[in-house]
Amino acid sequence: MSDYNFAYLDEQTKRMIRRAILKGLAIPGYQVPFASREMPMPYGWGTGGVQVSAAVMTPDDRFKVIDQGADDTTNAVSIRTFFERTAGVATTTKTSEASVIQTRHRIPEERLSEGQILVYQVPIPEPLQFLEPRESETRKMHSLEEYGLMHVKLYEDISRHGHIATSYDYPVKVEGRYVMDPSPIPKFDNPKLGDMAAIQLFGAGREQRIYALPPYTQVVSLDFEDHPFEASKPDHPCAMCGAENSYLDEVITDDTGGRMFVCSDTDFCEARQAAGNTGTMNGRDAA
């Protein structure tokens, strides 16, 4: 891959993306249009995140990629390999060791610290899109802070189901101004968005938008006084590490309804197991 520039993109393109990132950081939650490039992986597979990572990456960085919380899912492997080949940066699976973390659908369980950058892959950056598909309209709604439609939708959920029927991709309001799509993270992760020490960058390649949350930004999940937001998760401990407060994947273990719950954040789970924590179905323990 020596024919390509460091981290694949040419410097002019990176400069253009960095400008969009800076603008995004200056106006938290605002979607900045940028001239997204075709990447050698398909749209919808993290091209926005990859472009943002490429634009912020330096040769000294240590890079981590997770998909569904795991470092070893196929697309996470593919993106990590891409940067190993095109940028030659060091990679890691340890959340605390990484300086840049690209993620799809999760925020790591471990608290991030200052100096770290969390890059989200975003499929649909526009939180209002499913209420109003026209971008020309949604842009107006954002500029006029006209978010009534969103509240009506949430209210209709409550009147129909008794709950807000959104379990992931749950909309938030940033610094009391922009309603923002947090990407399809489970709403369990929403409370981590606010007041985070790390920089959070959101890249939507196909939709050509970048937005950002600077460190320690106020992020509030939309709700009503009588129906407050609730970060939910499966009501079990992790079967491998026993964690009570981490987000869990459900794994089907046989064809007679057997199932177990394990941490979706593999690094978190492994670190806990290494520290001697164990769950009910951990093989080492059962043996």
Added chain:
Amino acid sequence: MYVAVKGGERAIENAHAWLVEERRGDTSVSELNIAQIREQLALAVNRVMAEGSLYDPDLAALAIKQARGDLIEAIFLIRAYRTTLPRFGASLPIDTGRMACDRRISATFKDLPGGQVLGPTFDYTHRLLDFKLAAEGEVPEAATREATPGDVPHVAEFLNHGGLIEEARHNDTTPPDLTREPLEMPAERSLRLQALTRADEGFTLGMAYSTQRGYARNHAFVGELRIGAVPVEMDIPELGFSIEIGEVTLTECETVNQFTGSKSEPPQFTRGYGLVFGQTERKAISMALVDRALRWEELGEEDEGAPAQDAEFVLYHADNIQATGFLEHIKLPHYVDFQAELELVRKLREEAGANTAREAAE
């Protein structure tokens, strides 16, 4: 027993190796080479160049081979390659009036300056499988004649002399560049045409067809369709003048559409325009129809709410690389979101069950 899902890296490597093997197929059959694809599957090559937005028949042929004949995959390879190429500058606008036409037909005039030239077309072939092609053999030579020298004037200009067709307003401003700036609405015509020329052929065809069937009906005559090579010139700053740097084969279609006049325009014919790399006439005609449908606003026509009139709908869904990527991404794991939905549905069902039980008890 649960085994932590590991081995993504090896799975990918093995899948790639298998793919390479499948691409080659039965090794007792001789391997395709790039020149064969370029020469014998030229229309596939043309489509890949057009929608890949890169005029290079050899690279397009390579992409088709690498993609095992999946043209959208091949287009993707070309797009991803194109985006890494440095830009030396922009060519001067090409002049399709100077085209060396292989084909030039008009459906509006029986005869006209420049003549009707059918060229290498499927149009009047009977679609009968030619079993002789299954055997390899020599091809009989086609008849030839001297090319008529000189430029071939555009049909629309004949109509323009009498003011019967809308004036195509001359505009010297540099058009926006879809590949360097994000697509934003409302999109002016030059931007719409850029998006349409690289748009998916099937999507464009479907949109165009819908206008013929009454969704924003605007009957189109093919005023002219021409296919041929045009020279590409570029200003070289060091030289201080422009030189010809090569030529590209293009398909250009100009439609003449009915128009009865509106509050702002007198009755006259209107235009739709299509221009596409290579011999790609289905695409060029479709593009012209969709272009015309999208012009309803500037021509003071009514918004019928038809899909082909809706620039946001058409332009945001016409790119097959965007579409296929997003469509196929649903193959990626979604455990986390699905888990969240599972929890929610279980909770809602539990509550519904409790309510029913309570009502039954009452």
